[in-house]
Amino acid sequence: MRKDHPDQVRLGDYLDSLEPLVLPVLEAEASALAFELCVGLSGAQALLTGGRDLDNFLSPIVHRFGPRRFVAAIGRKVQSSRSTLRLGPARPANATIVAGWHYAAISATADDMSLAWKEEVASALPVETRELPLGPVEMHVSFRGARQKLTKGNWHEYWKPTIDALGRILGEENPARPYHPRDDRITSLGFHRTIEGSGKSIQIDLWWRSAPWPEAGHCDERQALE
Numbered sequence: 639m640r641k642d643h644p645d646q647v648r649l650g651d652y653l654d655s656l657e658p659l660v661l662p663v664l665e666a667e668a669s670a671l672a673f674e675l676c677v678g679l680s681g682a683q684a685l686l687t688g689g690r691d692l693d694n695f696l697s698p699i700v701h702r703f704g705p706r707r708f709v710a711a712i713g714r715k716v717q718s719s720r721s722t723l724r725l726g727p728a729r730p731a732n733a734t735i736v737a738g739w740h741y742a743a744i745s746a747t748a749d750d751m752s753l754a755w756k757e758e759v760a761s762a763l764p765v766e767t768r769e770l771p772l773g774p775v776e777m778h779v780s781f782r783g784a785r786q787k788l789t790k791g792n793w794h795e796y797w798k799p800t801i802d803a804l805g806r807i808l809g810e811e812n813p814a815r816p817y818h819p820r821d822d823r824i825t826s827l828g829f830h831r832t833i834e835g836s837g838k839s840i841q842i843d844l845w846w847r848s849a850p851w852p853e854a855g856h857c858d859e860r861q862a863l864e
Contacts, residue, residue, distance in 0.1 A: 653702045656723065660703050663725045672710035672728035675699065676857040678718030685715060685825060685852065686774060692827040693797045699723075700794045711794070712828040716852040731830075736778060736845040740807075742767070744842040750787065750796050756817050759803035759842065769809045775823050776849040780830040782841040789833050797829055800842065807846055825852050 663671070677695050679685060692713035700708055709728045744762040748754035781788060781796055788796070801821050808819040826849060835841075 649698060653698060656699070656702075659723070660699075660725060664703060664707060667727055669727045670709040671707050671725060672712065673699065673708065673723060673725040674712040674714070676718075676722045677713065677715040678721040678857045679715060680719070681717055683717075685717060686820075686823040689822055690715065691801075691821050692824055693801060693821070693829075696827075696829065697794045697797060701792065705792050705794055706790060709831045710828065712826075714826050714852065714857075716825075716856055718857045720857055722857045739776075739845040739847045740767075742842075742844045744844065746840045746842060747838050750799055750840070752799075753817075755799050756803040759800055760806065760817075763804075763806055767806045770807060770846070770848050773823070774825040774849040774851055775808065775846060776826040777824055777844070777846040778828040778830065780832065780843040782832040782834055782843070783839060784833060784836050785838060785840055788831060788840065793831050794829070796840070804844075804846075825849055 675695055677690070677692070679690065683690065692715060695715075696711045696713045700711055742763050744759055746755060746758050746762070748758050779797070779800060781793060787793055801824075802817045802819060804821070805816060805819040808821055808823060810816065811818045811820060
């Protein structure tokens with residue numbers, strides 16, 4: 639969209655309104671940070687349809703306030719009259735969070751903004767991968783490597799093409815148009831970044847499962863920033 643498009647203007651105003659809240663934390667904390675955004679949707683806005691993809695809510699925040707500062711971005715969406723943003727130092731996650739979830743380990747070497755990236759990720763899913771039953775989905779995606787975009791650049795640009803490749807998990811809007819999954823059914827989504835190794839390869843760890851329906855009015859519920 640053009641910068642003067644009404645949606646872009648509204649997004650800019652929203653991000654401007656966050657600056658007084660976010661910048662003091664960025665200035666006070668030297669360590670790597672994580673944030674959790676809980677998106678409150680009115681009762682008239684569907685949670686699982688309508689294109690309200692969580693990565694689209696998270697990405698502008700990372701882009702505005704500095705991708706290098708964040709090693710984790712976590713999003714939830716519930717039906718609520720308010721949204722909340724929590725920001726703080728990151729800490730290692732407890733592996734029990736994803737115990738029993740589906741899991742895939744993927745190695746990607748293609749350019750992350752290319753069709754080849756999506757093809758590489760999609761083809762690396764385990765052969766037994768099946769579409770989850772209709773309903774909400776929880777997912778975590780971890781990127782590990784030393785590619786420049788991961789270490790110094792806009793690592794959030796890995797997010798969308800990776801999710802786009804997960805039609806076998808999420809289902810496709812139209813099987814004749816691959817890489818357009820039903821990702822608006824994801825109600826809890828975490829992206830994680832680890833700098834390690836060398837070379838061009840990016841290691842992607844992916845966890846997913848069917849999720850319970852989010853309870854209405856719970857954006858104020860505190861969760862660990864991991």
